[in-house]
Amino acid sequence: MPDTITKLTYQTFQQSKIYFALAHKQISTRLRNFVYPNLEFKTQPLSPEILQKMQKRIDDIMERDLIDGENGIYPINIIFDNPWSDFFSYYPNIWIDMPTVWNRIQQKKYQEFSPQINTQNYPAYYLQNFHYQTDGYLSDTSANLYDLQVEILFNGTADAMRRRILAPLKMGLEKLFSGKNLEAIAPQNLRVLDIACGTGRTLKFIRATLPKAALYGVDLSSAYLKKAHQLLSEELGELPQLLQGNAEDLPLRDNFFQATTCVFMFHELPPMVRQKVIEEAFRVTQPGGVFVICD
Known part of the structure; x- marks a missing residue:
């Protein structure tokens, strides 16, 4: 308590x-x-x-x-x-x-x-x-x-709501790595993507939770990615890789991530687009990996 x-x-x-x-x-x-x-x-x-x-x-x-x-x-x-x-x-x-x-x-x-x-x-x-x-x-x-x-x-x-992804994210990764200490896993083996990362608030919380992970963020808006870079450059640890791209067609290869997240985006998408984004998240996440949505 x-x-x-x-x-x-x-x-x-x-x-x-x-x-x-x-x-x-x-x-x-x-x-x-x-x-x-x-x-x-x-x-x-x-x-x-x-x-x-x-x-x-x-x-x-x-x-x-x-x-x-x-x-x-x-x-x-x-x-x-x-x-x-x-x-x-x-x-x-x-x-x-x-x-x-x-x-x-x-x-x-x-x-x-x-x-x-x-x-x-x-x-x-x-x-x-x-x-x-x-x-x-x-x-x-x-x-x-x-x-x-x-x-x-x-x-x-809003921030407390964003942080609701962190427990299932961490527990899912611990299950994927059979209970190993996540901080002991090499960054190239622990990659996390935040889809529609916006200004980077969620990535900031993921970095605090998984300090050794290799983090990635993708968003359609170059202005929001610039803001995310500004925010995340103030944090300790490796700066996440930020990419401009459409969540319907992620510019990333298959099975590349151990985990993907998405916060506050799905309610703004047409129904058919939501399905495409889910399929893309599934495509870039390795089998047995984690996909967490907060909306």
Whole structure:
């Protein structure tokens, strides 16, 4: 069981993130209603029962996150990780960008990109403003704001949700290597691919969990890969190899990885594309390997 001080510190840390996200949403909603009083969303208020279930799931995620850290699945310090420099640098930009987002919603513009962005050679489903964010996934500005926006969207639990892949990943690899100490395995024999690695947050947590593994990340967005390189270059250990590529047709050879992961991507894919991505993950993962999805 987690020790009392660590548990209280973690709970305080997580609750502060949750309250901050809720306060942000409440203030931004009031401001939006003032600026765009006729802006309508096709949503309905959640019932008290559903809200209670959601809170229970958040509590369960936090408890599991703490227990996994205490049990050595990953270093306990990463449960307190937060991109503070990005927060102070870019959080004001979220507010600055809001009027543009609201205007896009009002005009129902779901495929609006800055003129300087090259939209060639991307799948049609990728060329949209996911969650109405400016420039979708194709600009440096979007990459800088993404992690902050996702933490707010998920009420401060995004990183804890990402870390849910680490226990099945590590246990699957231990099974693959018959219980051997994973840190004793040569990097060329322990390769892990994160599909749709985005800004590299998941790879950062995998590196903390598997410090000796050879890590790879693939993403369609060059802007997000640049952000991932910036984040991961600050970490100890070998820098993951980052590749630009489509998850439907991974630029990697068969049976190359002992494990593959994918976080927060499948809900944004058309059904047929999801199947293609799963088949590609199966193709590049060696028999008996591990594939973990978080969505």
